[in-house]
Amino acid sequence: xxxxxxxxxxxxxxxxxxxxxxxxxxxxxxxxxxxxxxxxxxxxxxxxxxxxxxxxxxxxxxxxxxxxxxxxxxxxxxxxxxxxxxxxxxxxxxxxxxxxxxxxxxxxxxxxxxxxxxxxxxxxxxxxxxxxxxxxxxxxxxxxxxxxxxxxxxxxxxxxxxxxxxxxxxxxxxxxxxxxxxxxxxxxxxxxxxxxxxxxxxxxxxxxxxxxxxxxxxxxxxxxxxxxxxxxxxxxxxxxxxxxxxxxxxxxxxxxxxxxxxxxxxxxxxxxxxxxxxxxxxxxxxxxxx
Amino acid sequence: xxxxxxxxxxxxxxxxxxxxxxxxxxxxxxxxxxxxxxxxxxxxxxxxxxxxxxxxxxxxxxxxxxxxxxxxxxxxxxxxxxxxxxxxxxxxxxxxxxxxxxxxxxxxxxxxxxxxxxxxxxxxxxxxxxxxxxxxxxxxxxxxxxxxxxxxxxxxxxxxxxxxxxxxxxxxxxxxxxxxxxxxxxxxxxxxxxxxxxxxxxxxxxxxxxxxxxxxxxxxxxxxxxxxxxxxxxxxxxxxxxxxxxxxxxxxxxxxxxxxxxxxxxxxxxxxxxxxxxxxxxxxxxxxxxxxxxxxxxxxxxxxxxxxxxxxxxxxxxxxxxxxxxxxxxxxxxxxxxxxxxxxxxxxxxxxxxxxxxxxxxxxxxxxxxxxxxxxxxxxxxxxxxxxxx
Numbered sequence: 001x002x003x004x005x006x007x008x009x010x011x012x013x014x015x016x017x018x019x020x021x022x023x024x025x026x027x028x029x030x031x032x033x034x035x036x037x038x039x040x041x042x043x044x045x046x047x048x049x050x051x052x053x054x055x056x057x058x059x060x061x062x063x064x065x066x067x068x069x070x071x072x073x074x075x076x077x078x079x080x081x082x083x084x085x086x087x088x089x090x091x092x093x094x095x096x097x098x099x100x101x102x103x104x105x106x107x108x109x110x111x112x113x114x115x116x117x118x119x120x121x122x123x124x125x126x127x128x129x130x131x132x133x134x135x136x137x138x139x140x141x142x143x144x145x146x147x148x149x150x151x152x153x154x155x156x157x158x159x160x161x162x163x164x165x166x167x168x169x170x171x172x173x174x175x176x177x178x179x180x181x182x183x184x185x186x187x188x189x190x191x192x193x194x195x196x197x198x199x200x201x202x203x204x205x206x207x208x209x210x211x212x213x214x215x216x217x218x219x220x221x222x223x224x225x226x227x228x229x230x231x232x233x234x235x236x237x238x239x240x241x242x243x244x245x246x247x248x249x250x251x252x253x254x255x256x257x258x259x260x261x262x263x264x265x266x267x268x269x270x271x272x273x274x275x276x277x278x279x280x281x282x283x284x285x286x287x288x289x290x
Numbered sequence: 291x292x293x294x295x296x297x298x299x300x301x302x303x304x305x306x307x308x309x310x311x312x313x314x315x316x317x318x319x320x321x322x323x324x325x326x327x328x329x330x331x332x333x334x335x336x337x338x339x340x341x342x343x344x345x346x347x348x349x350x351x352x353x354x355x356x357x358x359x360x361x362x363x364x365x366x367x368x369x370x371x372x373x374x375x376x377x378x379x380x381x382x383x384x385x386x387x388x389x390x391x392x393x394x395x396x397x398x399x400x401x402x403x404x405x406x407x408x409x410x411x412x413x414x415x416x417x418x419x420x421x422x423x424x425x426x427x428x429x430x431x432x433x434x435x436x437x438x439x440x441x442x443x444x445x446x447x448x449x450x451x452x453x454x455x456x457x458x459x460x461x462x463x464x465x466x467x468x469x470x471x472x473x474x475x476x477x478x479x480x481x482x483x484x485x486x487x488x489x490x491x492x493x494x495x496x497x498x499x500x501x502x503x504x505x506x507x508x509x510x511x512x513x514x515x516x517x518x519x520x521x522x523x524x525x526x527x528x529x530x531x532x533x534x535x536x537x538x539x540x541x542x543x544x545x546x547x548x549x550x551x552x553x554x555x556x557x558x559x560x561x562x563x564x565x566x567x568x569x570x571x572x573x574x575x576x577x578x579x580x581x582x583x584x585x586x587x588x589x590x591x592x593x594x595x596x597x598x599x600x601x602x603x604x605x606x607x608x609x610x611x612x613x614x615x616x617x618x619x620x621x622x623x624x625x626x627x628x629x630x631x632x633x634x635x636x637x638x639x640x641x642x643x644x645x646x647x648x649x650x651x652x653x654x655x656x657x658x659x660x661x662x663x664x665x666x667x668x669x670x671x672x673x674x675x676x677x678x679x680x
Binding site for chain 2: 058076079142143240244250251262
């Protein structure tokens with residue numbers, strides 16, 4: 001025993017007890033998912049059924065559907081939800097529009113050093129703080145800011161803080177989350193598929209439409225889950241670059257101290273939008289290929 | 291039978307009180323009786339507990355004056371900065387804090403909710419004759435004759451304008467409210483439910499038929515009128531502001547030409563062409579006071595803190611650091627610099643502050659003394675405010 005094989009009691013114990021082995025593997029992630037993730041989400045969502053004492057503005061547990069009825073019947077709330085959905089869809093669309101040609105160029109045309117340079121350029125803004133980037137956009141688009149100064153010779157004037165600037169800011173913020181998966185998917189398309197497509201008589205755009213797009217759809221869906229859901233929940237972009245624009249996030253932020261039950265009811269709306277979005281994506285069969 | 295008679299008698303006496311309150315004019319708190327939880331006050335000073343947990347506005351609690359306090363009393367000061375009145379209320383309700391520098395819109399909520407206790411003024415010798423007259427006995431910190439707050443300082447919500455664009459000072463708030471404003475699209479407004487009171491102040495002047503007597507005592511119809519005005523304003527708003535830095539950059543960057551502001555923000559913007567004025571309608575303002583938690587474990591430190599910060603030099607230091615009018619106007623005469631500060635912020639100008647309605651939490655009891663209607667509570671204001679921006 002003294003010089004024989006090394007004794008490894010823990011390993012051999014785990015080998016003999018597969019159940020404990022499994023528990024050991026999953027203990028940390030499960031504590032995290034159930035203990036922190038699900039429980040706090042549940043606590044938040046349950047508040048949506050509570051009410052606020054009108055006299056002292058204290059939150060009291062109970063059961064009421066009034067908060068949800070408000071969310072769907074107050075015209076201002078409805079228009080805010082629809083505006084937010086529109087903004088999130090527009091951001092996702094713009095990200096796809098920019099990411100596909102860029103990804104194609106990077107993966108198939110650019111020289112290696114250009115490709116690396118572009119990859120760094122896309123990811124570099126991720127290193128800067130989120131708030132810093134929003135403030136930067138605010139400074140660019142103020143009345144006497146960079147945009148109006150640079151465009152003045154052409155007689156172009158920015159729209160001022162409004163919905164288009166919010167869309168632009170959010171596109172700027174979330175673009176890397178779309179560009180990177182699309183680029184990676186493009187790189188995995190074999191070169192000879194392009195040759196085959198060309199041999200069969202397809203021109204450039206036909207090849208993109210019939211060969212490239214179907215192959216990168218899973219990457220686009222993956223990217224759009226980020227751009228779409230992150231846009232739905234955002235409120236700082238609207239606050240700093242939206243002027244009088246109100247989004248779902250603005251309503252939640254305004255209510256979090258004043259009326260937590262309504263804020264909780266509102267937090268269900270983005271969740272519902274994302275669930276619907278994922279179900280539609282699943283219908284198209286692209287989630288299985290992710 | 292006896293109970294009924296008693297009830298009628300007490301009703302009578304209440305109405306007499308209200309009539310008395312009305313006839314005495316300026317004293318608003320006199321007439322209104324508000325239902326508050328019965329909380330005993332501190333009777334006599336005891337030993338210092340060794341610490342004090344404060345919820346405060348940024349700039350109210352600084353080592354420059356807390357060090358001396360800690361040296362004198364042994365009470366270690368733990369400040370927690372809050373960004374909005376609503377956050378202050380939420381923090382105080384956790385029970386982890388002893389004292390708060392509440393504005394009037396938070397104060398009455400805390401008093402009515404039983405979160406703060408009435409004060410024994412005899413234990414605060416510095417709270418005396420030198421406190422500005424307009425900061426004593428206001429309804430947000432004196433309820434049913436009992437004092438709940440020790441004044442710190444005050445400021446007005448003024449109309450700030452870019453004189454390069456407007457030429458002179460606008461005489462009326464109409465430039466921020468009316469659809470035909472020449473500055474449509476370049477107007478800013480304060481982003482909080484309490485801003486409804488600013489609409490009410492404007493309506494008091496221009497639509498007397500609505501019968502608004504106090505911008506914080508609105509019945510359903512009056513609130514609806516104020517919300518309509520705010521919705522009309524929403525169409526000409528360039529930006530709402532809640533973040534002071536965003537407001538300053540908005541004025542400096544040219545996105546905003548007119549809108550509500552504080553004197554201290556104009557000062558920070560440091561631009562010759564940005565000026566403030568108090569239009570004919572008057573305005574709202576924020577009056578801050580110290581309120582003590584009803585569940586505090588450090589009551590003696592809290593009283594010592596209120597006494598210490600009411601001292602002219604300490605109170606003045608806080609006011610100068612934050613940029614507001616000090617409550618203790620004895621500070622003004624202490625030096626030329628102090629006098630300049632007091633003049634800039636109208637600290638001794640009671641005529642100026644008579645045109646300012648201090649932020650007060652709206653509650654169901656009508657603060658203007660009406661008993662035939664129920665007024666709208668802050669909760670209703672909150673819900674109504676969210677429908678303004680649509």
